[in-house]
Amino acid sequence: MNKKLNDLLFQKIPGKRTVLVGFIIAAVLTSCSKNNEDITTEAQTAALKSANIKKGQLGGQEITYERRDGMNFFQGDIVLSDKQLAEGNSLNKGGAALSRWPARKIYYTVASNMGSINVNKITTAVNEYNNKTNTQWIPRTNQTNYVEFIFGSSSGYDGWAHIGFQGGKQNISLDQNISVASVIHEMGHTVGLYHEHCRKDRDQYVSIQWNNIQDGQAYNFNIYNSGTDIGAFNINSVMMYWPTSYSKNGLPTIKKADNTNFTYNRTGFTTGDINTINAMYP
Numbered sequence: 001m002n003k004k005l006n007d008l009l010f011q012k013i014p015g016k017r018t019v020l021v022g023f024i025i026a027a028v029l030t031s032c033s034k035n036n037e038d039i040t041t042e043a044q045t046a047a048l049k050s051a052n053i054k055k056g057q058l059g060g061q062e063i064t065y066e067r068r069d070g071m072n073f074f075q076g077d078i079v080l081s082d083k084q085l086a087e088g089n090s091l092n093k094g095g096a097a098l099s100r101w102p103a104r105k106i107y108y109t110v111a112s113n114m115g116s117i118n119v120n121k122i123t124t125a126v127n128e129y130n131n132k133t134n135t136q137w138i139p140r141t142n143q144t145n146y147v148e149f150i151f152g153s154s155s156g157y158d159g160w161a162h163i164g165f166q167g168g169k170q171n172i173s174l175d176q177n178i179s180v181a182s183v184i185h186e187m188g189h190t191v192g193l194y195h196e197h198c199r200k201d202r203d204q205y206v207s208i209q210w211n212n213i214q215d216g217q218a219y220n221f222n223i224y225n226s227g228t229d230i231g232a233f234n235i236n237s238v239m240m241y242w243p244t245s246y247s248k249n250g251l252p253t254i255k256k257a258d259n260t261n262f263t264y265n266r267t268g269f270t271t272g273d274i275n276t277i278n279a280m281y282p
Contacts, residue, residue, distance in 0.1 A: 052066050052067045052068055053065075053066055053067075053216065053219075054066070054067050054072070056072070056080075056085040057085065058074070058080065058084060058085060058224075058226065059224075059226030059227070060226055061224065061225050061226040063219075063222070063224070064219035064222070065080065065085075065219075072085060073160065074163070075194065075195050075198060075220050075224075076160075076220050076245075076246075077158065077159060077160040077161065077186065077189070078160070078161065078162075078163045078189050078194065078195075079160055079161065079162045079163065079171075080162075080163060081162065081166050083166070084163075084166070099163070099164030099165050099166070099192055100164065100165055100192055100280060100281065101135070101165045101191070101281075102145075102165070104134050104135050104136055104281045105135075105136050105138055106135055106136065106137050106138070106146075106147060106190065106191070107138050107139070107140040107141075107143040107145065107146040107147070108126075108137055108138070108139065108140055108146060108147040108148070108149065109139070109140045109146060109147075109148050109149070110122060110148070110149045111148060111149060111150045111151055113151050114149060114150075114151050114174075115151065115176070117176070118149075118151070118174050118176065118178070118183075121174070121178070121179075121180045121183050122149055122174075122183060124180050124183075125180055125183040125184045125187055126187075128184055128268060128269060129184075129187060129191075132269055132274050133269075133274055133277040133278055133281070134277065134278045134281040134282065135191060135277060135281050137187075144168065145165070145167055145168060145169075146169060146170075147162075147169075147170055147171065147172055147190055148169060148170075148171050148172075149171075149172050149173075149174060150171050150172070150173050150174070151173075151174065151176075152173040152174055152175040152176075152178075153175040153176065154175075154176045155175070155176060155177070156175030156176065156177060156178075157175055157177045157178055157179075157182075158175045158178065158182075159172065159173055159174045159175060159178050159182060159183065159185075159186040160172075160173045160186065160189075161173070161186040161187070161189040161190050162189070162190065163189050163190070163192065163194070164189075164190070164191075164192040165192070170190070172186050172187060172190060173186075174186065179266065180268070181238060181266040181267050181268045182266060184238050184268055184269065185238050185239060185266065188238060188239050188273070188277075191277060191280070191281075192280060193239050193276070193277070194224055194227050194239070195239050195240065195241055196233065196234060196235070196237040196239045196240040196241075197221065197240060197241045197254060198221070198222065198223055198224040198227070199223070199224075199227070199229045199233055200223055200224075200225055200227070200229055201229060201233055202223060202233060203223075203257070204233070204257060205233045205235060205256070205257050206235065206254050206255065206256060206257055207254070207255045207256065207257050207258075207259055208221045208253065208254060209251065209252055209253050209254065209255060212247050212248060212249055212251045212252060212253050213246050213247070213248065213253050214246045214247070214248040215248065217246040220245075220246060221241075221246075221253070221254075230275075230276045230279050230280065231272055231275055231276050231279070232272065234270055234272040234273070235256070235262060235264070236264065236270050236272075237270055237272060237273055238266060238268060238269055238270065238273050239273065240264060240266075241253075241254060242254075242264060242266075243255070243261065243262060243263075243264055
């Protein structure tokens with residue numbers, strides 16, 4: 001289950017505990033009707049997923065990532081190039097000097113099958129960047145270095161993006177039901193931003209609830225020491241994970257450092273996000 005779908009299944013009802021909405025009966029019926037073939041298939045799927053978990057170097061730090069569909073997924077929705085993993089040089093990590101877009105300009109195009117709903121979301125998100133940050137997202141004409149927004153799942157709420165400037169064509173994938181704020185999030189990866197919960201100083205502000213994380217997904221919560229932290233930690237950053245990202249039981253996987261819950265509604269840029277991007281692209 002991807003992290004955002006998981007968050008949607010487990011919803012907070014005011015004054016109530018977190019509950020699994022609308023799927024309890026189906027889950028019970030499914031678990032009662034499994035046969036040996038189902039169990040074997042699940043075991044094979046788990047083994048295949050485990051085989052796709054890889055170790056590599058990024059910015060001089062050993063990281064864990066998933067090799068899927070011919071791509072390298074880091075922290076869930078960040079796609080690293082083979083070159084980024086092979087070089088291992090701190091100068092070549094996403095968000096560093098050599099991975100920032102030249103002259104603050106990011107040329108883009110939109111796949112023809114995107115659909116009007118997501119095209120409108122892209123337009124809104126592009127306007128947010130162009131109006132509030134020093135980066136300029138510009139429709140592509142004939143540029144060789146550019147981003148293409150591509151269509152992901154027709155029923156999903158997720159997305160993914162290549163990190164930083166990689167050269168040539170790179171992609172941002174958007175599912176049908178993704179929010180505008182999450183489009184901004186994926187574009188943030190393109191700009192060169194990692195996730196807020198992986199900052200070096202995160203343990204001063206949040207507590208990772210390791211026992212609530214789905215089996216095999218704990219590496220998505222590792223600190224990325226080779227990144228550059230800009231400004232103060234921002235629990236409301238558009239680049240922050242949800243409180244229940246990758247939860248296996250609907251309980252929080254991230255709490256405040258004092259072990260209390262926090263409410264996070266990804267609505268778009270915070271002042272801290274804007275200042276960070278502008279510090280990267282002065």
